[in-house]
Amino acid sequence: MASGASRLNQLLELAREGSPEARRDLLRQVTDLFMAPSGAHSVEALQHFEAILGQLAGNADQALRRETAERLADASSAPRGLITRFAHDDIAVAEPVLKRSTALGEDELIAIIALQNQGHINAIARRREVPASVADAIVEHGRETALMSLAKNQGAQFSPAAMRAMVARARKSPDLQAPMTGRYDLPPQLLTQLYFYVASPLKKEILHRSDMLDPALVDVAVKANRHRLMEELSGEPAETQEFISDAVQMNAVHETLLKRLIVEKRRREFQFAFAHFIGVDLSSGLAILSDASFEALAIACRTAGVERQNFARIVMASRKKGEDEARALRILDLYEKVPADAAERIMRFWRMRTEAAAGAARLARFIDDDEDDGPLTLTDGKR
Structure with missing residues (x-):
């Protein structure tokens, strides 16, 4: 496929005027072009890519949107607007970008948590790294499945208030007790609180952790x-x-x-x-x-x-x-x-x-x- 801004302009016209079948094929081709290991794209090229991909993805069926989101999720230079659009899409489309895309900043993630459903929140809770501000939002809006994912995620950072809230939820949710007990960033006073209401095997785990101290x-x-x-x-x-x-x-x-x-x-x-x-x-x-x-x-x-x-x-x-x-x-x-x-x-x-x-x-x-x-x-x- 030819490169350059003129070719991208031609692709944009095809995206607007082509048949549904042609647009599906074009979406895959443009995604291939964007992901090609030929080097970094110029600012102008990135703007064209975003316009074309956005136009095509807006008319694509869910399966194709999912395919595109999956491919763009690991691209650090992925069009921010398109990634944000995918993040607010159905969870089948949104999941890969919510879990992996670094194009989504903390503010975007917090907004998604406040506006979207539990599937979206759960996907964010499973990111490789979850900053404390995002974890705060998950603790505030998330239900048990999302909180379980957050508790199991060793890449999640917790503010003191969020950690206290998680321990308080664990008191009423036995399923949360094991992952919270397993967090080595849990402050001693909260680990002490957990000891009183977790099952015997977890009590032994807490005591075992103390035995590791000389x-x-x-x-x-x-x-x-x-x-x-x-x-x-x-x-x-x-x-x-x-x-x-x-x-x-x-x-x-x-x-x-x-x-x-x-x-x-x-x-x-x-x-x-x-x-x-x-x-x-x-x-x-x-x-x-x-x-x-x-x-x-x-x-x-x-x-x-x-x-x-x-x-x-x-x-x-x-x-x-x-x-x-x-x-x-x-x-x-x-x-x-x-x-x-x-x-x-x-x-x-x-x-x-x-x-x-x-x-x-x-x-x-x-x-x-x-x-x-x-x-x-x-x-x-x-x-």
């Missing part, structure tokens, strides 16, 4: 977390600094101290003492205390050997005003259901989750290789 490195991480905690203490009022520093120096950060701080309603001192006691940094300690399900708190207290009655005190003190007291009491049953050894294994994730802990663990590995009047709300900010 206990010696976890010990190093605990020391790094506590060092970081003391650095964070420097920004606190002098009274809090002095109290916690003295308790640490005297090795007096223990369960009895936590009980005393609850009774005396010394909120900020309790937060620091609790984090030090369980071996995490302050942000992780606050995350555990703020978990509305109290499940992370049950694990932390079980690991630290906190007595059930003191766990009950922490639960009741953590309860926000207006919360159902009966619900807070029911969570106490959870404490007995968490085996101590399982709690310890899960807690390793929390202790290894901070940058300070990870940095200290890396260093250790390198050295080793080389040689108010209402209920006290414990999760509030500074007093």
Whole structure:
């Protein structure tokens, strides 16, 4: 077939005037010409290709549109307008470009998710890479099939909010639990939440992942977390600094101290003492205390050997005003259901989750290789 802009103009005229059979044959020929490995096309040629292919595809039957979409899906320079048109077509046509075409940007994908049906959303969820903004849209608009595809897709990136939403959906959808458990980008606190309602085989998988952590490195991480905690203490009022520093120096950060701080309603001192006691940094300690399900708190207290009655005190003190007291009491049953050894294994994730802990663990590995009047709300900010 001859090349050049004049030939493309002739093809455009044929696309407008030819018979249906001729247009079908022409669509295949023009697609061949576009896909030919002869080098890059000029901007003018690409504009002609888009006009011709668009004209021809608009009059083609579904099977031929699918064939063309399949061939153009892997072309990085594919006409953007035509690819977008295919993406909004019936799913039989749209699927290859939704799954593979790099000509579709994040904004186009998000618009398609908002406007099209679940088949389109599911195809996007199966792309090689799914940016966090697109994953957010899938989580918002997708149903179980699309969410399953997204959860299984190791090329998908999740914002913290989307990851929390996926774990929340998994609570009610057993089919989502296995792929979510299998995600190694799942934050420790969410993996901890999954542990409580997944089936036994998945519980074992979660515990197995904790067994992959070197206990010696976890010990190093605990020391790094506590060092970081003391650095964070420097920004606190002098009274809090002095109290916690003295308790640490005297090795007096223990369960009895936590009980005393609850009774005396010394909120900020309790937060620091609790984090030090369980071996995490302050942000992780606050995350555990703020978990509305109290499940992370049950694990932390079980690991630290906190007595059930003191766990009950922490639960009741953590309860926000207006919360159902009966619900807070029911969570106490959870404490007995968490085996101590399982709690310890899960807690390793929390202790290894901070940058300070990870940095200290890396260093250790390198050295080793080389040689108010209402209920006290414990999760509030500074007093």
